[in-house]
Amino acid sequence: xxxxxxxxxxxxxxxxxxxxxxxxxxxxxxxxxxxxxxxxxxxxxxxxxxxxxxxxxxxxxxxxxxxxxxxxxxxxxxxxxxxxxxxxxxxxxxxxxxxxxxxxxxxxxxxxxxxxxxxxxxxxxxxxxxxxxxxxxxxxxxxxxxxxxxxxxxxxxxxxxxxxxxxxxxxxxxxxxxxxxxxxxxxxxxxxxxxxxxxxxxxxxxxxxxxxxxxxxxxxxxxxxxxxxxxxxxxxxxxxxxxxxxxxxxxxxxxxxxxxxxxxxxxxxxxxxxxxxxxxxxxxxxxxxxxxxxxxxxxxxxxxxxxxxxxxxxxxxxxxxxxxxx
Amino acid sequence: xxxxxxxxxxxxxxxxxxxxxxxxxxxxxxxxxxxxxxxxxxxxxxxxxxxxxxxxxxxxxxxxxxxxxxxxxxxxxxxxxxxxxxxxxxxxxxxxxxxxxxxxxxxxxxxxxxxxxxxxxxxxxxxxxxxxxxxxxxxxxxxxxxxxxxxxxxxxxxxxxxxxxxxxxxxxxxxxxxxxxxxxxxxxxxxxxxxxxxxxxxxxxxxxxxxxxxxxxxxxxxxxxxxxxxxxxxxxxxxxxxxxxxxxxxxxxxxxxxxxxxxxxxxxxxxxxxxxxxxxxxxxxxxxxxxxxxxxxxxxxxxxxxxxxxxxxxxxxxxxxxxxxxxxxxxxxxx
Numbered sequence: 001x002x003x004x005x006x007x008x009x010x011x012x013x014x015x016x017x018x019x020x021x022x023x024x025x026x027x028x029x030x031x032x033x034x035x036x037x038x039x040x041x042x043x044x045x046x047x048x049x050x051x052x053x054x055x056x057x058x059x060x061x062x063x064x065x066x067x068x069x070x071x072x073x074x075x076x077x078x079x080x081x082x083x084x085x086x087x088x089x090x091x092x093x094x095x096x097x098x099x100x101x102x103x104x105x106x107x108x109x110x111x112x113x114x115x116x117x118x119x120x121x122x123x124x125x126x127x128x129x130x131x132x133x134x135x136x137x138x139x140x141x142x143x144x145x146x147x148x149x150x151x152x153x154x155x156x157x158x159x160x161x162x163x164x165x166x167x168x169x170x171x172x173x174x175x176x177x178x179x180x181x182x183x184x185x186x187x188x189x190x191x192x193x194x195x196x197x198x199x200x201x202x203x204x205x206x207x208x209x210x211x212x213x214x215x216x217x218x219x220x221x222x223x224x225x226x227x228x229x230x231x232x233x234x235x236x237x238x239x240x241x242x243x244x245x246x247x248x249x250x251x252x253x254x255x256x257x258x259x260x261x262x263x264x265x266x267x268x269x270x271x272x273x274x275x276x277x278x279x280x281x282x283x284x285x286x287x288x289x290x291x292x293x294x295x296x297x298x299x300x301x302x303x304x305x306x307x308x309x310x311x312x313x314x315x316x317x318x319x320x321x322x323x324x325x326x
Numbered sequence: 327x328x329x330x331x332x333x334x335x336x337x338x339x340x341x342x343x344x345x346x347x348x349x350x351x352x353x354x355x356x357x358x359x360x361x362x363x364x365x366x367x368x369x370x371x372x373x374x375x376x377x378x379x380x381x382x383x384x385x386x387x388x389x390x391x392x393x394x395x396x397x398x399x400x401x402x403x404x405x406x407x408x409x410x411x412x413x414x415x416x417x418x419x420x421x422x423x424x425x426x427x428x429x430x431x432x433x434x435x436x437x438x439x440x441x442x443x444x445x446x447x448x449x450x451x452x453x454x455x456x457x458x459x460x461x462x463x464x465x466x467x468x469x470x471x472x473x474x475x476x477x478x479x480x481x482x483x484x485x486x487x488x489x490x491x492x493x494x495x496x497x498x499x500x501x502x503x504x505x506x507x508x509x510x511x512x513x514x515x516x517x518x519x520x521x522x523x524x525x526x527x528x529x530x531x532x533x534x535x536x537x538x539x540x541x542x543x544x545x546x547x548x549x550x551x552x553x554x555x556x557x558x559x560x561x562x563x564x565x566x567x568x569x570x571x572x573x574x575x576x577x578x579x580x581x582x583x584x585x586x587x588x589x590x591x592x593x594x595x596x597x598x599x600x601x602x603x604x605x606x607x608x609x610x611x612x613x614x615x616x617x618x619x620x621x622x623x624x625x626x627x628x629x630x631x632x633x634x635x636x637x638x639x640x641x642x643x644x645x646x647x648x649x650x651x652x653x654x655x656x657x658x659x660x661x
Contacts, residue, residue, distance in 0.1 A: 043521035157609050187382040188548065189606045192592040214521060217551075217594030244596065258526035260555035261596050262578060268533075269526035269555065275491050276521075 004031035005073060005208035006055065006093075006176050012067035013047075013054050013232075015279075022279040024050045024063070026232045029306070032176070032208040037199065039223030039240065040212045041255075045276050047232040048212045052178040054078070055210070056093050057085040073175065091121045094169035096198075098181035100161035103168075104153040110137075110164050111149035114171060121172035136167040141197060159190035166197065173205065180212045195222050216259050220244050228252045231277055231287035233303075238312020248314045250292045286317065294318060331370035332408060332542050333377075333394065333510065339402035340364040340389050340566075344614060361614050363389045365566040366403070368640070371559075376536070376543040378553040378574070380589070381563035382610050387546045390563070391512050394544060395428055396421075407510065426456040429503035433515035435495035439487040445498050446483030449473070452506040472501040476531060493524035500531065504539070512544045517552060529555060550593050554578055562586050565613055565621040571643040582644045582654070584626045620647065628653055 013025035025047045032038045040048045053059050055070055057077070070078040072092060077085065097103040105113060114133035118124060124132065130149070137145035140163040153161055162182060169177055179198060183191040199222050202209045211222055219226050220240060227237040228249065236249040247253045257270025274291045277283060283290055289299040298317050306313040307320060345351060345358045364386045371377040379387045392398035394405055396412050405412040407428065410420045429452070432438040439448055449469045453459060459468050470480030476497040487495055496516060503511050516532070517525040529552065535541060547553050553560060557574045562585065570583040581587045592606045608625040611617055620638050623629035628648040638645045648654055 043523060159609050187610070188550070189382060189588060189592045190609055192594070192606045195594070215594070216522070217596045220596045221594040255523060258523045259596060260526075260529070260549075260551040262551050262554055262590065262593055263596075268530055271526050271530055272523040275493060275524060 003074060004033050004071075006210070007031045007071040007074075008051075008055065008068070009071070010068035011051065011054060011065065011070065011078075013050055013059060014064060014066040016062045016064070020280055023066075023282075024232050024279060025054065027068070028229075028232070028234050029068075030227055030234065030237060032210060034175075034208060035203055035206045036225065037202050037209040037211055037223045039219035039226040040210060040229060041214060041216055041219055041226060042229035043214060043255075043276055045231075045279070046229040048214075048229055049180055050232075051229070052095070052180050052210060052212050055176075056095050056178055057082075057089060058095075090117065090174070091172045092174055093176045093178070094172070094174040096162075096165055096169050096177060096179040096182045098184050100158065100165045100185070101153065103165050104161065106153050109150050109152055110156070114149070114164075114168060117168055117171040132171075133167075136170055137164070139170070139201070140164070140167045141193075142167075158186055159193060162186060162190075162194055163197070166194075166201070170201065170205075174207065176208045176210070177202075178210045178212065181214070182211070183218060184213070184215070191218070198222060216244065216256065228255065231282050232279070233287060233315060234306060234313070235288065235316070236312060236314045237306070238314075242310070242312055248309060248312070248319065249288075249316050250294050250318070251288045254291075286315075330409065332373040333371035333544070334406040335370065335390070335394065335403070336368050336406075337403040338364055338367045338390065338393060338400060338405065340386075340393060340398065341401045359614060362566050362616070363613065364393070367563070367566075367568045368403075369561050369568060369571055371542060371544060373542055374536075374540045375558040376545050376556050378545040378547060378557035378560045379563055380547060380550060380553050380560060382548060382589075384565075384610055384613055385563040386566040387548075387563055388514055389566075391430075391514050391544060391546050395430055395512050396425075397430075426452070426458075426506040427508055428510040428512065429506065429508040431496070431499050431503050431511060431513045431516045434519050435492055435499050436487075436519075438499055439495060441487055443486075444483065445473075445485055445487065445490075448487070448498065449483070449502050449505050452502060456506045458506055468505075472505055475504065475535070476501045477527075491524075492520050493527055496520065496524075496528050497531065500528075500535070504535065509540065510542045510544070512546075514546045515548070516545075518547065518549065525552070532556070550589060562589070565610065565616055567621065567645065568640065569622065569645050571640070582649050583646050584628055584648065584654075585622050588625070620645075 008028060008030050011025055011028045015022045015024055028051055042048050054065055059065060065078050069076055077088060111133055115129040118129040118132055134145045134149055137149060142148050142160060142163055156164060183194050186194060195218055213219060223240045226240045226243045228235045230251050236243055236252045247256050254270055254272040260269060272291055285300045285302055286304050289295040304315045304317045306315045309319045340363045342361045342363055344361045346356060367390055379390060381387050393400050400413055407424055410424050411417045446469045449472055450465050453465055453468060459465055469483055473480050473482055478497055517528050545556055560572060560574050560577045561568050562570045564585050570586050581590050588606055617624050619635045620633045623633040632647050638647045641650055
């Protein structure tokens with residue numbers, strides 16, 4: 001396998017508040033290779049978006065990266081001074097946000113925003129940048145781009161606006177893109193179009209993509225590998241087919257069973273009792289232990305480390321004992 | 327003989343006037359603009375079943391729901407619930423009795439509960455308003471009972487809504503809906519603001535309550551998988567019109583209208599069965615200026631001249647010329 005584009009090692013993110021220091025991300029590690037899509041799923045508050053923001057250097061105080069490292073093409077980027085990071089952000093790493101209306105400036109034409117971004121990062125004159133902007137709009141599937149480039153964001157529909165945002169992220173041909181819930185604000189029929197676009201662009205341009213979403217269906221369609229996050233930790237990470245169809249971590253199992261599907265009509269959905277703990281009161285040991293049906297004494301004391309099991313990594317004591325028995 | 331359906335909706339219409347102000351119209355010589363939000367929708371709901379309305383944003387699902395419960399006046403057509411007309415002014419007195427029989431659960435449990443009221447007061451409000459039980463002690467007992475019913479603790483009644491999570495708040499909203507002994511509940515996207523594991527809890531709870539009390543649901547959602555899990559029958563809406571009404575099982579095994587097929591194909595495939603699917607094309611058009619004839623024709627692979635000119639009427643639950651003419655066999659088969 002080639003060297004990973006992005007490599008996250010034991011990342012920790014903390015938010016300092018008056019009462020306590022809250023650890024939003026606690027020891028997250030993963031790699032994403034060229035042309036690969038890593039899906040990150042989990043419920044609200046699991047730390048998906050914070051992980052994305054940390055990689056791209058957008059953690060605002062009082063939040064801070066308190067441990068671990070992030071490597072882009074083998075070079076550390078988590079400790080760069082803000083000025084250095086600004087040059088990388090947009091050029092090497094880019095981000096697609098959830099709400100396309102707030103990520104575009106309503107007062108400027110779409111073309112002006114694209115040209116500005118292109119010229120910030122690439123040595124081009126106005127003319128060349130505009131031609132490139134039209135090419136990008138064509139690539140993301142906007143009909144009649146020569147005309148649409150002079151439109152304002154409000155003249156585009158939700159799906160078309162999200163395409164513009166994707167074009168904006170592609171301006172400087174980044175190596176790595178974080179897509180944070182890119183389809184959550186869209187209707188299903190449009191969502192399907194945007195998913196296949198992101199997938200296609202990732203493949204064709206050999207970008208590494210981190211796709212953050214709470215929609216397991218979107219991950220199953222798009223991602224090559226998936227990380228299931230819970231309370232700031234990765235519960236299970238592995239090839240998408242394995243994790244979606246045969247999850248091993250009790251939380252991942254519960255999560256998959258809780259999703260109603262089109263295929264099988266079941267009378268009852270699997271129900272995980274309780275809800276995600278608050279950051280201020282994450283239980284000792286495995287964060288999932290109070291909600292876990294298979295928890296035993298050790299789960300309440302020791303935090304499980306991710307273990308390689310059957311082609312993936314699972315952070316659960318159940319599989320440790322299995323290994324030991326074998 | 328089968329009894330009359332519990333809810334009957336006939337040729338329901340709603341138009342909104344979205345014109346510019348009078349002076350602008352005069353100066354700019356622009357005509358009045360009318361938005362047909364709901365255009366001739368008819369369906370019925372049998373007692374004890376879950377009827378689901380699905381469709382993309384702007385298709386008119388929520389407008390129908392609001393008209394059914396009377397939160398929004400109708401521009402045409404009729405709604406009859408339990409043999410009482412919701413639209414006939416002569417039946418005002420009967421309608422007042424009907425009101426307590428129906429309740430609504432809204433999408434956003436953060437916005438639908440008064441943040442300054444304690445939960446027990448929120449739940450007791452319908453009990454007091456409709457005099458369901460008499461006496462303060464009885465009301466307190468009833469509120470505790472309702473909280474237990476939805477999986478909360480009677481002591482939770484002393485808390486304010488902000489002390490609960492999203493799922494718990496939706497449980498409070500359900501308890502409030504049940505407080506007046508309602509038997510018809512309109513649920514407008516009740517789980518779309520919730521995480522999947524919490525959504526599963528709420529959907530299971532709603533089904534348990536339906537079994538226990540024989541509730542009738544009108545269930546609005548854009549999530550087809552959720553609808554599949556909940557509904558007995560399903561109506562698919564597109565641009566204010568009902569394009570297909572089918573039994574839930576049939577809808578998913580044999581979707582008939584081309585739009586229904588497209589919607590089903592667009593749902594991400596969790597099982598990764600690799601089922602063949604037709605890529606989705608286009609977006610929902612602007613309802614102020616809808617396409618002529620069948621409003622779905624610009625996105626439909628089966629559209630012909632007749633579809634562009636003539637609005638299809640529902641026949642056997644499907645409003646589509648192609649289905650009636652047997653042209654669906656020509657639907658392109660994905661490679």
